[in-house]
Amino acid sequence: xxxxxxxxxxxxxxxxxxxxxxxxxxxxxxxxxxxxxxxxxxxxxxxxxxxxxxxxxxxxxxxxxxxxxxxxxxxxxxxxxxxxxxxxxxxxxxxxxxxxxxxxxxxxxxxxxxxxxxx
Amino acid sequence: xxxxxxxxxxxxxxxxxxxxxxxxxxxxxxxxxxxxxxxxxxxxxxxxxxxxxxxxxxxxxxxxxxxxxxxxxxxxxxxxxxxxxxxxxxxxxxxxxxxxxxxxxxxxxxxxxxxxxxxxxxxxxxxxxxxxxxxxxxxxxxxxxxxxxxxxxxxxxxxxxxxxxxxxxxxxxxxxxxxxxxxxxxxxxxxxxxxxxxxxxxxxxxxxxxxxxxxxxxxxxxxxxxxxxxxxxxxxxxxxxxxxxxxxxxxxxxxxxxxxxxxxxxxxxxxxxxxxxxxxxxxxxxxxxxxxxxxxxxxxxxxxxxxxxxxxxxxxxxxxxxxxxxxxxxxxxxxxxxxxxxxxxxxxxxxxxxxxxxxxxxxxxxxxxxxxxxxxxxxxxxxxxxxxxxxxxxxxxxxx
Numbered sequence: 001x002x003x004x005x006x007x008x009x010x011x012x013x014x015x016x017x018x019x020x021x022x023x024x025x026x027x028x029x030x031x032x033x034x035x036x037x038x039x040x041x042x043x044x045x046x047x048x049x050x051x052x053x054x055x056x057x058x059x060x061x062x063x064x065x066x067x068x069x070x071x072x073x074x075x076x077x078x079x080x081x082x083x084x085x086x087x088x089x090x091x092x093x094x095x096x097x098x099x100x101x102x103x104x105x106x107x108x109x110x111x112x113x114x115x116x117x118x119x
Numbered sequence: 120x121x122x123x124x125x126x127x128x129x130x131x132x133x134x135x136x137x138x139x140x141x142x143x144x145x146x147x148x149x150x151x152x153x154x155x156x157x158x159x160x161x162x163x164x165x166x167x168x169x170x171x172x173x174x175x176x177x178x179x180x181x182x183x184x185x186x187x188x189x190x191x192x193x194x195x196x197x198x199x200x201x202x203x204x205x206x207x208x209x210x211x212x213x214x215x216x217x218x219x220x221x222x223x224x225x226x227x228x229x230x231x232x233x234x235x236x237x238x239x240x241x242x243x244x245x246x247x248x249x250x251x252x253x254x255x256x257x258x259x260x261x262x263x264x265x266x267x268x269x270x271x272x273x274x275x276x277x278x279x280x281x282x283x284x285x286x287x288x289x290x291x292x293x294x295x296x297x298x299x300x301x302x303x304x305x306x307x308x309x310x311x312x313x314x315x316x317x318x319x320x321x322x323x324x325x326x327x328x329x330x331x332x333x334x335x336x337x338x339x340x341x342x343x344x345x346x347x348x349x350x351x352x353x354x355x356x357x358x359x360x361x362x363x364x365x366x367x368x369x370x371x372x373x374x375x376x377x378x379x380x381x382x383x384x385x386x387x388x389x390x391x392x393x394x395x396x397x398x399x400x401x402x403x404x405x406x407x408x409x410x411x412x413x414x415x416x417x418x419x420x421x422x423x424x425x426x427x428x429x430x431x432x433x434x435x436x437x438x439x440x441x442x443x444x445x446x447x448x449x450x451x452x453x454x455x456x457x458x459x460x461x462x463x464x465x466x467x468x469x470x471x472x473x474x475x476x477x478x479x480x481x482x483x484x485x486x487x488x489x490x491x492x493x494x495x496x497x498x499x500x501x502x503x504x505x506x507x508x509x510x511x512x513x514x515x516x517x518x519x
Contacts (some may be wrong), residue, residue, distance in 0.1 A: 006318065007497045010490040014282060017487030019290035024480075030294040046294030101416060104158070 030096050036071035042099040049074070049108065050094045050116070053087060063087060067095065074105055075107040092116040123168050128430055130160045131172040132437050135179020140187060141465060145309075147407030148301060148472065154411045167423060170412045174395065174427055175434040176227070177408045181388040182438035183445065185221035185380075189318065190214055190323075190449045191458060204376035214325045214453065218446040219331045219379055222439050224384030227342050229435040232392045233428055234376070235346065239393075243354055243400045255517035258510050261358060265361075265365055265503060272500045279495055280504040283307065284511025286491060290484050291512050297507045300407060302473045302485035307505045310469055310485065311492025313462040320412060326450035344370065345385035353393030354401065355435075359502035360390045392431055399424040399517045 030046040038047065051069035063078040065087060076095055078087070087093070093115055097108040138146045153160070157169060208217035214416035221417045225443075232239075250257065262280060269276040290299045348367035350360040363386045368374060374382070394406040399419050404410040416423065473481045495502045 001318075003497055007494065010493045010497065014286075014487060014491035014494065017483070017490065018282065018286050018289060021286070021293070021484070021487065025289050025292055028294055044297045044299075046292075102417075 003035070007068060012031060014109070024110065034071040035069050035074045036066070038074065039100060041056050041096065041100065043106070046096060046098050046111065048094065048096045050092070051100050053089055053091050055089060056087060065093075076113075077107060078110045078113060086115055087113065120165070123164060124171050124426065124430070125433075127168040127172040128175040128437070131175025131177075131430075131440065131445060132179045134172075134432055135176040135434075135438065136183055136441060136445070137182025137368065138176065139180040141468075144465075144472070146177050146303075147304075147411075148476075149176060150411040151298065151476075152475050154414060157415055166415045166417075167426065169415050170423075171430045172312070173408050173412055174430045175390050175399050175437075177406075178388065178431055178434040179300040179438040181391050182222055182225050182384075183382060183437070183441045184352070184387070185194065185218050185245075186446060186449055187444070189221075190446075190453050191462070194472045199492065204379045205374055208380075208410065209326075210324060212324050213324075213329055214326050215450045216329045216331050216447050217376075217380055217443060218449075219388075220380035221384030222384075222442040222446075223331060223333065223338075224341065224345070224381035224433055225388040226340065226387045226453070227381075228345055228385035229392065229432060231346055232301050232346060232351050232389050233432055234263045236396065239350060239396055240400050242350075246400045247354060247403075252445040255514045257355065259356070260516050261352075261355075261362065261366075262507070262510055264396050265362060266503075268365055268369075269500060269504075272498060273499045275495075275498050277501060277503045279491075280377065280507035281511070282491060284506040284508035286488060287512045288510030288515065290508075293480065296477060296484065298477050298481070298482050303488050303508055305469050305473060306485045306488025306490075307492040307508060308502065309492075310466050310489045312496070313466050313495060315496045317459055317466075323453050325454055328447065328450060333381075334378070337375075338381055340371075341367075341382040342377050342385050344368075345389055347426055349389035349393055353390045353395040354403065356403075356509070358510070359406075359506065360387045361501070362506065363390055365501075365503065388435070395424075395427050395431065399427075417464065419511075422430075 014021075030048045032048045032050075033042070035049055035051065038049075049067065049069065051067040051073075053065050054068045054110065055066040057064040065076040065078065066073055067076050076097065094111055095108060095110050096112040097110040099108055100107055134149050135146070138144050138149055145256035153169055153173065157166075160169060185205070189209055205214075208214065241479075266273055266276045266280060272341045287303065290296065290303045293299065344367040345363070348363040349360075352360075353367060360383075364383055367382055367386060368379075391406065394404070394409045395412075397403050398409050398413055402413075402418075404413045413419075417429075470482065470485065473485045477484070492502075492505065495505065
């Protein structure tokens, strides 16, 4: 195979591959979990949870929330421009984020936080 | 405790040999495996020892990755720029000398950086909050600067930067993909280069062992330029050794292959040391292995940081002599080993690791990023533009 052919093949694979990944990204939704079902197996994957805020801690640049559903509770870290003022104790939220392990505790780094209407 | 830390350094150096000599097996992968095993390991050893192990491995890696880069033409992302001058010397039978130039650069850079740590700490502490707001704009300017530095193929450089960037955005946001950086970076900077070396089937001439010839003034210029450029790039997200090297070379009109190799060796190690300093001063992890250290240690105390610096110095001295010994062995073996078979074996190993840790989607990402990683070699444009896979997502994260 000469270099020109190899270049064409690589270009086609790269472009079609990247478009396919973007389409996959568009259709793939994070899986919904009850908090008690989140284990180390989910570390580094994006998941969705629903629950009530039971405590908040406001630190420079981040907001640390403890979120509880009817099974258990977990810490959610909100790094960016979420509606921080509206995130108060007792508010029901839906969160999408990546599960991480920090000092041997599982927590969720929030990518999206939606306030649920029932709160 | 001291004995435990020293053993951790020795084991770290041993694993640094494996990651440094094996293109495609990155320190991040071993650090991640150490982290996965940490609940078990922490029953017997302290978090500090695991961190020191990772530091020793990382430093040794920055010395030894010059060997596959120069002898096999298979660099990792940080050594991508050293291939051409290193290979030029290899084809003159001076492979050993080329490797030793990078090792000398790394060792001198370690000493120089450790000396200026008392200056770097306040500089980063004060400077980072001032520029934090402007990070996306600095990254945009840095990317434009690096693309325009390409002499002829600016359009290709931009195309590869953008394509890598979109790939990075897709891969880093896929909800079901575990360890997304593993297939992404292994494909762009590891398996793609191994594939090209299978394709090109180069023959290496017999090697002679010649001591590196050093011009003291030129060496001092390269080390100081490397320290300044690495300090600027090392604590910004997305920028690494390849970008620092281009920045460091900007003031010089002409460089010899010898001084270029000293600079590359120096920068590779300084960027790693700066990432240790960044985690202590601004609590930001700027490399995969440092992310693992921060997860294991939580917050760092001043005495932890001093132990890290001592471990860095000891590892650098051990790594220097390891590089010397191993490059002597490589010089003798290089004409005898069937490199094609070796490259194929490493491709199979990396693919298996990706399948095990990132699953089938990880394999697809590895396949796509390998194809993309081959393009710069074919069109003759710098591989550093593929760092767009991290730079573009970081820019968007800050801007959106």
